[in-house]
Amino acid sequence: MIDSTNEDISASLTALSHPRRMAIFRLLAAQPKAEMSFQTLQAATKIRTTPLVHHLREMEKAWLLSRQRKGQETYYSLTPESLMSSMDCLFEILNMRYRRAIDLGVAA
Numbered sequence: 001m002i003d004s005t006n007e008d009i010s011a012s013l014t015a016l017s018h019p020r021r022m023a024i025f026r027l028l029a030a031q032p033k034a035e036m037s038f039q040t041l042q043a044a045t046k047i048r049t050t051p052l053v054h055h056l057r058e059m060e061k062a063w064l065l066s067r068q069r070k071g072q073e074t075y076y077s078l079t080p081e082s083l084m085s086s087m088d089c090l091f092e093i094l095n096m097r098y099r100r101a102i103d104l105g106v107a108a
Contacts, residue, residue, distance in 0.1 A: 008063075009089055015062035020047060021055050025064065028078050035077035 016022050027044055028034050036044070042052055056076060059065040068075050 005085075005089060008085065011062040012064060015059050015064055018055065018058075020045070020051070021059055024055060024059065025078070028065075028076065029080075033077070034080075035075050037073045037075050039073065041076060 016025060023045060024041065027041070028036060038052070038056075041047075041056075042049065045052065047055070056065060056067070060067060063079055063081075065076050066079050068077070
């Protein structure tokens with residue numbers, strides 16, 4: 001049976017493996033509120049409507065983004081808890097591997 005943590009990590013990393021999605025993530029992360037309207041995202045990324053909608057949906061499915069309607073505008077914001085959980089798990093794995101290498105006298 002596959003651990004749901006493995007599925008969450010895989011979803012987060014898969015979503016961010018596309019250069020455009022990584023660009024969207026980094027752009028949102030650089031904002032003071034980590035939030036932008038669809039129109040502002042589109043202007044900043046120069047991604048056409050249909051592909052941008054696709055990328056945003058993929059990021060929502062991986063729990064990296066949330067969407068909120070404010071009047072006529074749709075705003076997207078980061079939900080980094082999913083990514084942080086994934087990164088914590090990966091760091092733990094790398095740390096265990098590094099400690100094992102030290103124990104074996106392989107690490108510098």
